[in-house]
Amino acid sequence: MSNNWTTLELCVNGESRTVSFPTHHSLLEVLRERLDLTGTKHGCELGECGACTVLIDGLPVLACLVLAADLADRPIETVEGLQTGNQLHALQEAFADLGAAQCGYCTPGILMTAKSLIDQTPEPSRTEIQESLAGNLCRCTGYHKIVEAVEWAVTKEQDASAEPAHEVLFGAAPQDKGSLK
Numbered sequence: 001m002s003n004n005w006t007t008l009e010l011c012v013n014g015e016s017r018t019v020s021f022p023t024h025h026s027l028l029e030v031l032r033e034r035l036d037l038t039g040t041k042h043g044c045e046l047g048e049c050g051a052c053t054v055l056i057d058g059l060p061v062l063a064c065l066v067l068a069a070d071l072a073d074r075p076i077e078t079v080e081g082l083q084t085g086n087q088l089h090a091l092q093e094a095f096a097d098l099g100a101a102q103c104g105y106c107t108p109g110i111l112m113t114a115k116s117l118i119d120q121t122p123e124p125s126r127t128e129i130q131e132s133l134a135g136n137l138c139r140c141t142g143y144h145k146i147v148e149a150v151e152w153a154v155t156k157e158q159d160a161s162a163e164p165a166h167e168v169l170f171g172a173a174p175q176d177k178g179s180l181k
Contacts, residue, residue, distance in 0.1 A: 008072045012037065013081030021068060028052045028063035031078060039079035039108045043137075050136030053109035054078050058120075060113045060135075079108035082115065090153040091115060098168060100149035102140035110136045114150045123154060 007020040012035060021030045028045070031037045031054070043051030045064045052063040055077035082089035091111050094100070101107040110133060117124055117132040124132070129150045130143075138146065148168055155162050 006069050008069065010035075010068070010071060010076060011074065012076045013078060014075070019068075023067075023069050025068055026064050027054065027061075027066045027068045027071060027076070030068040031063060031076075037078050037080050041105055041108055043105075043109075048137075049106070050109040050113065051106055053112045053136065055112055055116055058116060060116045060132075062135075077112065077115075079111055082111060089115070090156050091118070091150065094149040094153035094156065095146075098145055098149045098152055098164065100141070100145040102138075106136060106138040106140075110138070110146060114153070118150070118154060118157070122157075124150075126151065 004023055005020055006023045007018065010017050010019055017035060019030060019034045021034050028040060028042065031040050040054055040063055041051040043049035047062045047065045053060050054063045056074055082092055091114050095107065113133055113136055121128060126147060129147050152164055
């Protein structure tokens, strides 16, 4: 290979992977094109949408803005690493149970950002959740279900027998506006 290629050991989802790639490639390109980890999504590729969020050293990073060549010996986590065997991560379960994902394109980045938040702040407030997810854009939802799903994942981690409020699953009951004449 010519000098514009590099071969590195990358630690992705707890597994050491040897990968060769053009030195100028972003982590996003290497994950998707060289390691076939397509859960991390191409979005804007300008660092503005959050669709490509992965965790590096446990912190959310936009994979489109980071050179893969700079990441030897640094732990990288992608959405594929959330699930353990057949067991979904609490966040994945909450998103599915509460319908927090619609088209799903932004979901991997949101899940990774939320995982980092919960790992660092095991009982985040609603405001902390909203602030941590501020860099992840979603065109399909109003974000309400996404925030509720993160809150629900935190609750389930603390009490596996807990049940979501009726309103979270089905919405609030309509208000009686009186009879129309």
